[in-house]
Amino acid sequence: MSKLTGGYSQRRPVLHGVSITVAPGEMVGLIGLNGAGKSTAIKHILGLMVPQDGEVRVAGVTLEENRDRFRSSTAYVPEQPSLFPNLTVKEHLQWTAMAYNIERNIAVARMDELARAFRMSEAMNALPDTLSKGMKQKVMLMNALLVSPPLLIIDEPFLGLDPLAIRGLLEALEEARAKGSAILLSSHILPALERRANRLVVLHRGRVIAEGSPREVKAQAGCADPDSTLDDAFEALVITAEGGQPLA
Incomplete structure (x- = not known):
């Protein structure tokens, strides 16, 4: 700017x-x-x-x-989490990987790393409505960091x-x-x-x-x-x- x-x-x-x-x-x-x-x-x-x-x-x-x-x-994480209600945490990450053309094996390895770093491994198959606000924020951050823009x-x-x-x-x-x-x-x-x-x-x-x-x-x-x-x-x-x- x-x-x-x-x-x-x-x-x-x-x-x-x-x-x-x-x-x-x-x-x-x-x-x-x-x-x-x-x-x-x-x-x-x-x-x-x-x-x-x-x-x-x-x-x-x-x-x-x-x-x-x-x-x-550019990847952006807003203050208020905004997620698709019918996609699980894992599906959000998969969708992001496809949108940014990240190779599948690289995306899978990176998703596992981020899930462990944010202690979200047990929530990967959960839908947004079942997550706390803090966990939703973690999903937003994981998606942005997956891209490494x-x-x-x-x-x-x-x-x-x-x-x-x-x-x-x-x-x-x-x-x-x-x-x-x-x-x-x-x-x-x-x-x-x-x-x-x-x-x-x-x-x-x-x-x-x-x-x-x-x-x-x-x-x-x-x-x-x-x-x-x-x-x-x-x-x-x-x-x-x-x-x-x-x-x-």
């Missing part, structure tokens, strides 16, 4: 000249208050919204240049997951990153991003107010205390952006 201005209305854009770059093998954390523009940025990256200015490139192409390559280069976008991945599932997710993300996938992760759980993300992009009212490694973002926030956290830095950045007014 390069110098992108966009949103739902030409008269009142949500994003103002936003640039976000995620390199292969890199995890970038996208953080901001509710309404900061994170979801709008993700929709533009997915090609669901047309930029008013600027452009979005995935795997080196824009949506207009090569629609098939653009679409197939050039760009993986995950919105609030930790919500509804138990501690062991979070560990499994983080390990799976490390594996995807080691294989060269670029990962854009939007989350309010800042400690996890502080430990895992290579870089952070802080959005506020549709503008980037800080960017860099967790250490660099804390420095930009003026957090000189070595014990300061990313939560402290985020609060300081937003207070400054709001003209020094305390957060409500």
